[in-house]
Amino acid sequence: MPLASCPRCKTLFNKGQDPSQEGPSVCAKCVDDEEADYEAVRAYLEEHPSRSAAAVARATDVAESCVLRFVAEGRIKNVTTREAIKCGRCGAPAISTSKRLCEGCLNKLNQQLAAEQASVRLPPKQDASGKPKPAAGSEGGMGSAPGRLRDVIDTKRRLR
Ligand SMILES: [Zn+2]
Numbered sequence: 001m002p003l004a005s006c007p008r009c010k011t012l013f014n015k016g017q018d019p020s021q022e023g024p025s026v027c028a029k030c031v032d033d034e035e036a037d038y039e040a041v042r043a044y045l046e047e048h049p050s051r052s053a054a055a056v057a058r059a060t061d062v063a064e065s066c067v068l069r070f071v072a073e074g075r076i077k078n079v080t081t082r083e084a085i086k087c088g089r090c091g092a093p094a095i096s097t098s099k100r101l102c103e104g105c106l107n108k109l110n111q112q113l114a115a116e117q118a119s120v121r122l123p124p125k126q127d128a129s130g131k132p133k134p135a136a137g138s139e140g141g142m143g144s145a146p147g148r149l150r151d152v153i154d155t156k157r158r159l160r
């Protein structure tokens with residue numbers, strides 16, 4: 001009888017005899033929790049499709065490994081699981097595929113944006129001054145103060 005380690009509580013449990021049938025993926029004790037998590041993830045994805053597994057996990061308070069398990073089992077589909085996408089600032093899983101930022105850094109950026117907007121006015125034609133354009137989407141390319149501000153604004157827009 002095939003034993004498996006429960007991904008939730010790590011105890012060994014019987015995964016079921018029939019190889020043609022997918023046995024339960026968690027132990028009997030964890031089934032209710034697993035289903036509750038599944039329901040939370042499913043409901044969240046209905047309103048927020050195509051989020052990353054990490055973002056879904058954070059928003060629903062479900063373990064990311066659990067979200068990925070639902071994906072692996074084919075129970076949920078509209079979630080992005082490209083794990084290569086990491087926050088360009090701190091390496092945490094990013095919440096967006098278009099701009100690689102984690103939620104924490106996004107919040108920091110928003111605060112930074114608010115602070116900089118309060119103190120700095122963006123010059124209307126910065127590029128005409130002959131300064132090199134800050135490359136859009138460059139690898140963590142935080143340049144001069146105006147460039148950084150623009151990057152922050154750009155980041156915010158993309159994440160809308
Ligand atoms: Zn368990």
Ligand SMILES: [Zn+2]
Pocket residue numbers: 087088089090091092101102103104105106
């Ligand atoms: Zn980060």
